[in-house]
């Protein structure tokens with residue numbers, strides 16, 4: 001029996017290189033050694049975007065296409081959409097009965113996100129309670145591991161605490177999942193800030209080759225390197241940060257050396273990076289194209305995933321109801 005790993009992603013926008021090099025490439029590795037459950041967290045997207053829902057179905061579908069294009073394999077992993085499994089909501093209600101409010105209020109991301117998203121009214125129960133929904137997402141499948149970045153680790157701790165509370169109040173039903181800390185490289189966007197759709201600086205998986213090349217062409221570099229003959233400093237150049245993630249060691253060494261001596265210009269350097277990225281993204285683009293030509297394939301994947309997920313979720317819910325006595 002393989003250990004089970006579970007993770008989800010909110011359909012809040014198109015996926016970019018930062019998502020590919022972070023969560024997504026991690027998932028494609030995890031599916032080889034774990035029993036993977038990967039889901040589109042469309043209900044979670046409502047916790048901060050409840051007033052703008054027109055795109056949610058399209059983004060959900062596009063997200064599944066991006067996952068499959070990037071190598072997530074429905075023959076190896078269970079891929080599904082959260083809202084296809086109402087049992088997540090039922091377990092959320094039951095767990096919310098036993099979760100003290102201060103446990104939710106002290107989750108660091110609760111205050112942080114409220115401050116960051118000050119244009120929205122996040123004084124809702126849905127926003128305060130979404131870590132309980134996350135807990136339900138994990139516990140309903142008895143996941144052994146939850147892959148998260150360090151900022152999400154308190155959410156897994158909360159999941160463990162709620163599982164312990166349930167097990168001691170009623171009967172031992174839930175496993176306490178472990179955190180699988182994942183390190184994602186910090187990818188700069190075209191303006192040098194962290195790559196993010198909110199900064200409008202991202203290179204998307206669905207960008208065409210032409211768009212990708214154009215975005216790289218205008219990407220910021222070492223600001224002190226104004227002329228072709230000026231030597232540059234790769235350590236302060238966002239283009240070099242992308243080289244470090246995507247290029248081969250000989251190319252990284254060449255750029256590191258020849259930028260400092262002005263042997264290469266930024267146009268040459270970006271050209272090397274463009275060739276590398278095009279080579280690496282070509283299979284993703286080709287797969288995406290093929291999937292878009294047969295839309296029924298996406299429906300099949302998520303329906304089959306929901307079917308498999310439902311069997312596990314139903315078994316857990318029977319134990320939960322029996323333990324509570326309802």
Ligand code: SF4
Pocket residue numbers: 221222225232233234237238239240255259260264265266267269270
């Ligand atoms: S040559 Fe490359 S690493 Fe050096 S400043 Fe230009 S883009 Fe950056």
